Amino acid sequence: MVKHIVMFKLKETDGKSAMENAKEAQARAEQLEDAIPSLEKIEAVCNAPQADESNYELALICDFKDMEALNAYQTHPAHLKFGEFVSQIKESRTCIDYEY
Template sequence: MIKHIVMFKLKEADGRSEYENALEAQKRFDNVIANVKELKKGKVVINSKDAPESNYTISLLCDFDSIDDLNAYQVHPAHLEFGKFIGSVKTDRACIDYEY
């Protein structure tokens, strides 16, 4: 199994607050989870409003059976569409992929 964890720092954009953009990202990523068969398990977590501002805003936690499935997910149209949105509201990104 491959664990794919991505963290984003979000900003105010498109007339929405950082937190509102996190909620929108969560909603849009639910569409990715529903449409990418290679994604075995996916979850979005949003940082607590009371946590330090230096924290990342949102994290995507994903499980794949193999690195090939992760690679297929990366080019899936639903993931690419999500990427367009997140690209417009992020200020920073960190990612790690590991086998377990």
């Protein structure tokens, strides 16, 4: 199994706060599990409102059968569409993939 963890630092855009953008991205990310067969599980979480504001606003924690399944996810049209949306609202991104 492969765990894919991505965190996004988001920005204000079009009058929406970073946290409002995080909530919208969270809702969109949660739809990926039904749309992408190679994605075993996804947990999309937002930073707690009381947490330090320097924290990243959004994290995606995903499970895949293997690296081949992760690669299929990366190129799937639903993921690419999500990526287009996030690229408009992200300040930065960090990621780790590991086998377990």
